[in-house]
Amino acid sequence: MSLVSSDHKAVARRYLWSGLGFLFFGGLLALLIRWQWALPGQPVPGLAWALPESRGALTPPAYTAVFTMHGLIMIFFAVTPLLFGALGHFVLPLAIGARGLAFPRLSSLGFWVYAVGGALVLASFAVRLGPASAGWTAYPPLSTPAFTPGLGQTLVTVAVLCAAASAFLYGLNFVVTVVRCRAPGMTWGRLPLTVWGLFFASVLNVLFVPVLAAATALLLMDRLLGTQFFVAGAAAVGGGGDPVVYQHLFWLFGHPEVYILILPAWGMVGDFVAFFSRKPAHGYRLTAGAMGVVTALSGLVYAHHLFTSGMAPVLGRAFMVLTLLISLPAEVMFLNWLMTLWRGSVRLTAPMLAALGTMGVFGLGGITGLALGAVATDVPLHGTLWVVGHFHLTMGAASFLAVFAGLYFWFPKMYGRAMHEGLAKAHVLSSAVLFLGVFGGQLAAGYAGQLRRLYDPYQYTYLKHLLPLNQWTTVFAFLLGAAQLLFVVNLVWTLRRGRVAEPNPWHVGTLEWTCAPSPPPEWNFHSAPVVLRGPHALSQPEVLARLGRDWIGQAEVLPEAAVEGADAERTDTGRVSTVGGAT
Amino acid sequence: MTPPSGSTSSRPERGAELEPPRVTPGAGTTPDTPRGAWTLALPEDASTHGHRIDALLAWSHRFEAVLLAVAFGWLVLAVWRFRRAKRAAPDGGTRRSRAWVLGLALGAFVVVDGTLLLGSEGYLRDVLWNFRVPAEDPRTVRIEVNAHQWSWEARYAGEDGRFGTPDDVVTWNDLRVPVGVPVWVQLVSTDVVHGFSLPHFRVKLDAIPGRVNQTWFQAAREGTWEVACHQHCGTSHYKMRGVLQVMTPESYAHWLREAGRQAVQGYDAEDLAAHWGWEWKAP
Numbered sequence A: 001m002s003l004v005s006s007d008h009k010a011v012a013r014r015y016l017w018s019g020l021g022f023l024f025f026g027g028l029l030a031l032l033i034r035w036q037w038a039l040p041g042q043p044v045p046g047l048a049w050a051l052p053e054s055r056g057a058l059t060p061p062a063y064t065a066v067f068t069m070h071g072l073i074m075i076f077f078a079v080t081p082l083l084f085g086a087l088g089h090f091v092l093p094l095a096i097g098a099r100g101l102a103f104p105r106l107s108s109l110g111f112w113v114y115a116v117g118g119a120l121v122l123a124s125f126a127v128r129l130g131p132a133s134a135g136w137t138a139y140p141p142l143s144t145p146a147f148t149p150g151l152g153q154t155l156v157t158v159a160v161l162c163a164a165a166s167a168f169l170y171g172l173n174f175v176v177t178v179v180r181c182r183a184p185g186m187t188w189g190r191l192p193l194t195v196w197g198l199f200f201a202s203v204l205n206v207l208f209v210p211v212l213a214a215a216t217a218l219l220l221m222d223r224l225l226g227t228q229f230f231v232a233g234a235a236a237v238g239g240g241g242d243p244v245v246y247q248h249l250f251w252l253f254g255h256p257e258v259y260i261l262i263l264p265a266w267g268m269v270g271d272f273v274a275f276f277s278r279k280p281a282h283g284y285r286l287t288a289g290a291m292g293v294v295t296a297l298s299g300l301v302y303a304h305h306l307f308t309s310g311m312a313p314v315l316g317r318a319f320m321v322l323t324l325l326i327s328l329p330a331e332v333m334f335l336n337w338l339m340t341l342w343r344g345s346v347r348l349t350a351p352m353l354a355a356l357g358t359m360g361v362f363g364l365g366g367i368t369g370l371a372l373g374a375v376a377t378d379v380p381l382h383g384t385l386w387v388v389g390h391f392h393l394t395m396g397a398a399s400f401l402a403v404f405a406g407l408y409f410w411f412p413k414m415y416g417r418a419m420h421e422g423l424a425k426a427h428v429l430s431s432a433v434l435f436l437g438v439f440g441g442q443l444a445a446g447y448a449g450q451l452r453r454l455y456d457p458y459q460y461t462y463l464k465h466l467l468p469l470n471q472w473t474t475v476f477a478f479l480l481g482a483a484q485l486l487f488v489v490n491l492v493w494t495l496r497r498g499r500v501a502e503p504n505p506w507h508v509g510t511l512e513w514t515c516a517p518s519p520p521p522e523w524n525f526h527s528a529p530v531v532l533r534g535p536h537a538l539s540q541p542e543v544l545a546r547l548g549r550d551w552i553g554q555a556e557v558l559p560e561a562a563v564e565g566a567d568a569e570r571t572d573t574g575r576v577s578t579v580g581g582a583t
Numbered sequence B: 001m002t003p004p005s006g007s008t009s010s011r012p013e014r015g016a017e018l019e020p021p022r023v024t025p026g027a028g029t030t031p032d033t034p035r036g037a038w039t040l041a042l043p044e045d046a047s048t049h050g051h052r053i054d055a056l057l058a059w060s061h062r063f064e065a066v067l068l069a070v071a072f073g074w075l076v077l078a079v080w081r082f083r084r085a086k087r088a089a090p091d092g093g094t095r096r097s098r099a100w101v102l103g104l105a106l107g108a109f110v111v112v113d114g115t116l117l118l119g120s121e122g123y124l125r126d127v128l129w130n131f132r133v134p135a136e137d138p139r140t141v142r143i144e145v146n147a148h149q150w151s152w153e154a155r156y157a158g159e160d161g162r163f164g165t166p167d168d169v170v171t172w173n174d175l176r177v178p179v180g181v182p183v184w185v186q187l188v189s190t191d192v193v194h195g196f197s198l199p200h201f202r203v204k205l206d207a208i209p210g211r212v213n214q215t216w217f218q219a220a221r222e223g224t225w226e227v228a229c230h231q232h233c234g235t236s237h238y239k240m241r242g243v244l245q246v247m248t249p250e251s252y253a254h255w256l257r258e259a260g261r262q263a264v265q266g267y268d269a270e271d272l273a274a275h276w277g278w279e280w281k282a283p
Helices: A008-038 A060-095 A104-124 A151-180 A193-224 A243-275 A284-298 A302-306 A313-325 A327-341 A350-367 A375-381 A385-415 A421-447 A461-497 A541-547 A563-576 B003-008 B011-018 B050-082 B095-128 B132-136 B249-266
Strands: B141-148 B151-156 B169-172 B174-178 B182-189 B194-198 B203-207 B213-218 B223-229 B242-247
Touching: A008 A060, A008 A104, A008 A385, A008 A461, A060 A104, A060 A151, A060 A193, A060 A243, A060 A385, A104 A151, A151 A193, A193 A243, A193 A284, A243 A284, A243 A302, A243 A327, A243 A350, A243 A385, A284 A327, A284 B095, A302 A313, A313 A327, A313 A375, A313 B095, A327 A350, A327 B050, A327 B095, A350 A385, A350 A421, A350 B050, A375 B050, A375 B095, A375 B203, A385 A421, A385 A461, A421 A461, A461 B223, B050 B095, B132 B182, B141 B174, B141 B194, B151 B174, B151 B249, B169 B174, B169 B249, B174 B249, B182 B194, B182 B203, B203 B213, B242 B249
Parallel strands: B141 B182, B174 B242
Antiparallel strands: B141 B151, B151 B169, B182 B213, B194 B203, B194 B223, B223 B242
């Protein structure tokens, strides 16, 4: 029943389980890579069944498949589905007071397209020559049949097309839903920041995922139909195709994609920091505006991935300036989060710890990206583990922690049961610290020159001394993997015998907590909410005075004041209306 | 086995015979003596211009440290100071506090990004994209590099200074350059995308089928360093390792003369696969 249901909450649950499954799988692949860098060529315990010839040791072809599939699975089948598929589908309509998504059947269709892609990914592991192995970027000519002949590469290319189609569908769905289906009174200035993040990211999905689809479709034609779009000097087509065109198309999608993965995380951090500082977000409009500026710029910076591709100097300079420019709105947003904490009353709940952890890993990840944005400093770092550490901290660790912040925050709403707070806190705290260990180790190794995607980095004399560093990083990675057990145990325990959640366990005012039961019925709200104020109306003096609590629902009518308080109320609301988020 | 490459296979010993104290022949060793396990610095800089990048990176690290200290310090301080505070401010900031946020962000942006932009621009203008230096220097050594799965094939013009003639010297995974002279590299690939990387010379350039990319560098001192591939190019990507020997101008000239003579002897006009070089194209 729930498998065909097009209720946004049912679709979200489907995405949640498949996303968590792929997250687990992609994480195992990551551990294989780490194993290889710590103990090159040593048999991996328990892997002999998969690689009998080498008795479980990763071979170079197996290794290339492992890092390729790790990247693809994490981006297209784990983190994006968790952020948009699970949290986005679940929260977005509830948070804007809608009865569902604008196109419910489209969202169900999108899930099944994604599921087909996921099945193809899994199937690719079973075919001869294994899954894709040309890197997640799949640069031609390496990804053309001449160099990667296996069926697996084709299956995975189709799987990426499926993931792209599904991302486009929910992107479109979210944009239309936010524009058209907001509850009465839910003005743009009253949207939770999470919705802003999802909305902007969905705009990017609609604009840039088709570029990926185009590049992938052309690549697929090169693989299957003998076209030569990306094969240089192909005499048959007179002059031939150009592999660089693929690189530009890929990164024209690829860079917005990192913002697609981080914008919803930013939104959640903005909301949670406000909720658990018990005060309105500092500079709500500035934060939402900064996210908008990042969105607008995100399609104009991509060519910093190609600084070493021999591009024209004028392009290199332009993209350097644009790339550096994007750090300004990010700084505004980060400072706003810090200012939100200031003079608040900070409650270190599990979602809050996860949000603070997101800030920490994102801060380090963002700062280490600065040197990559300038051409000269990019040269020694380009293609090294510095880049790997940088983008894992931002779109890996930060998105991951934000997913769990969201999951711990909305789980009671999704399933009506409260997760164990202690286990949840231990999980997000240990994950955040270990993320810093793992990706900090990668930053250090990359700075010392270790290049990406090397089966055995120690073939190079100048990298030999990095073995102990890599081994420690691997230790952190395995501990990080082990720390996820805290989540699994918590999840299983909560679903079986977790206590029934209170209606509004976090004491916040957003619509999903104040206007709908947990879990919400199919139509979400018994009566359509009429929104009266912003998402962060916390610690408002008049609410404290009249209701005795520091929160009020976005659609909750403040009881009539005592007669003598009427004047005060007018001036109070007059003052409050000028601050972002409170109105 | 193509004649030019065959002719150079015995080259290292001969070069060493004539210049014994200067050139270490054993490919695979580097003077970059094994570093301590926790030496987390950039690879040693053996180029004449790399120090400018290194200095800029050092500045960027100072900025990173300050920004991190501010961000983490502020975060920890705020959580520590306002944890479970009795009262929370009911507003989303004042006009003044928002102005502070904008001002701080703008200040950090101007200082940090401005330094990176200007420093980077200086390097691009003077070095990375300034091909007038190698073009105008009469001593410049020109090398055509052909990257393929999985080796670096390098072509030198030989004594006549022209590519595509019988005295072209071709080496495999064995680059040789004189010290203190601009080295101008033009780079192609005949199969997939590769990345030509000289970590100790702060050089990185993609080798892309269908185009000739170029870069230049100048070695500051003699020694043996490594050539690495920085783009995933297939299963043996990790083995795409070459050696770069920096020699005295005299021993380099001697080596080139000897190798060119052997190349002429072994030249086979029929062997088309060996003639992949191209007429040198200045920008």
